[in-house]
Amino acid sequence: MPSFTQRISNLQQVGPVVELVITPSLPFLQTLNISPASTTAAKVLAMIDTGATGTVIQTGIAHQLGINPIGTTYIHTPSSMNVLCHQFDVRLIFPSNVGMDSIVVTEAPLQGQHIQCLIGRDVLQHGVLIYTGYDDSFTLSF
Amino acid sequence: MLEKETKFFESKLSELQKTEMEKFVVIKDEKILGSFAAITDALKFGYERYKDQAFLVKQILPTQQPLNFANNFLLM
Numbered sequence: 001m002p003s004f005t006q007r008i009s010n011l012q013q014v015g016p017v018v019e020l021v022i023t024p025s026l027p028f029l030q031t032l033n034i035s036p037a038s039t040t041a042a043k044v045l046a047m048i049d050t051g052a053t054g055t056v057i058q059t060g061i062a063h064q065l066g067i068n069p070i071g072t073t074y075i076h077t078p079s080s081m082n083v084l085c086h087q088f089d090v091r092l093i094f095p096s097n098v099g100m101d102s103i104v105v106t107e108a109p110l111q112g113q114h115i116q117c118l119i120g121r122d123v124l125q126h127g128v129l130i131y132t133g134y135d136d137s138f139t140l141s142f
Numbered sequence: 143m144l145e146k147e148t149k150f151f152e153s154k155l156s157e158l159q160k161t162e163m164e165k166f167v168v169i170k171d172e173k174i175l176g177s178f179a180a181i182t183d184a185l186k187f188g189y190e191r192y193k194d195q196a197f198l199v200k201q202i203l204p205t206q207q208p209l210n211f212a213n214n215f216l217l218m
Contacts, residue, residue, distance in 0.1 A: 027182060031189035051212030068196035070185060072148045074208040080218045082208065086144065089185055102182065104199075106209060109217040118215060 001128070003141035004096040011136040016048040018140075020117065021093040022057060024067050026101035028089055040065050044116035048129060048138065052120035055092075055105040061116065062088045062107050073106055083108075092123070098142055100126070146171060147198035155206070162202045169198040177202075 008014050023041045024034075042061050054073070062069070071087030085106050093099040103123060110116060127142040150172045158167065158174075165177040166184035170192065178184040181199065188197040 025185075027186055028189055028194075031186060032193060047215075049211075049213065049215075053207075053209040053211070056211075056216065066194070068194055069144050070188060070197060070199050072144050072198065074206075075211065075216070075218075076208050077211045077216045077218055078214055083218050084145075084148065102185070104181070110215050111217050115215060118211075120209075 001141045002096065002098045003128075003139055004094055004098050005137055005139040006095070007135070007137040009136060011133065011138070016131060016138045017115070018046055018048070018094060018119075020044060020046050020095070020099075022061060022065065022117070023091045023093070024065055025089040025091050025103070028067065028102075042116075045114065046117035046119050047115050048124070048140065049118040049120055050124065050129075052118050054122045055103065055120045056108050056110065056118040057088070057090070057105050058116040059107055059109045062086070062090075065090070069107075071104055075106065075108065092119075094140065098140065100142070143196045144198050151198060151200050155202070158202045159204065163204075164202060166199055166201050169200065 006018050021041050021043050023039050029036050042064050069086035070089050074082045085108050087104050087106050091101050130139040147169045162177045166181045167177045168175045168184050168188050184199045
């Protein structure tokens with residue numbers, strides 16, 4: 001089972017964050033005969049968020065990747081209800097080349113410049129997340 | 143983008159629930175172009191037909207669940 005482990009100093013304060021690469025999905029690239037090596041990619045800092053139903057990317061990343069929406073969804077947050085957001089089909093590449101070739105993510109504005117992606121339970125449902133608090137590390141396997 | 147398709151989908155949802163339950167439908171403008179058992183097939187159909195243009199893929203479910211977020215990362 002492919003996996004990666006991240007060690008974060010002060011994991012409790014910082015949270016389970018990881019740098020990952022987002023590109024258009026592999027099915028999109030294959031259907032349009034675009035080489036994955038030549039496509040635009042966005043390198044982002046993501047937080048693993050077990051409190052999120054779905055994965056979110058920062059507003060503007062899809063435009064940077066040159067892709068159009070393939071869906072819409074309503075989202076609820078602690079401060080708002082039923083906000084309509086666009087969804088995009090993307091590829092997520094974690095460290096050690098662990099990843100998902102096609103997953104539908106939601107685009108929404110994330111606070112500050114620190115985190116540009118939340119990895120939600122739609123991704124986690126395919127894998128195993130081990131949070132080892134005393135070791136300041138976490139492991140994600142698919 | 144996709145506001146027209148979303149409104150059309152919502153207006154047709156009760157009809158679609160009778161015949162297309164759990165399938166993924168592809169909608170462009172105000173037309174349902176196909177329904178598929180897997181989202182990968184629905185997306186492939188959309189890419190082949192519309193290339194890099196926007197189109198709507200929706201799964202037909204008894205209730206359309208919103209996404210929920212417990213934290214305050216989202217600015218909304």
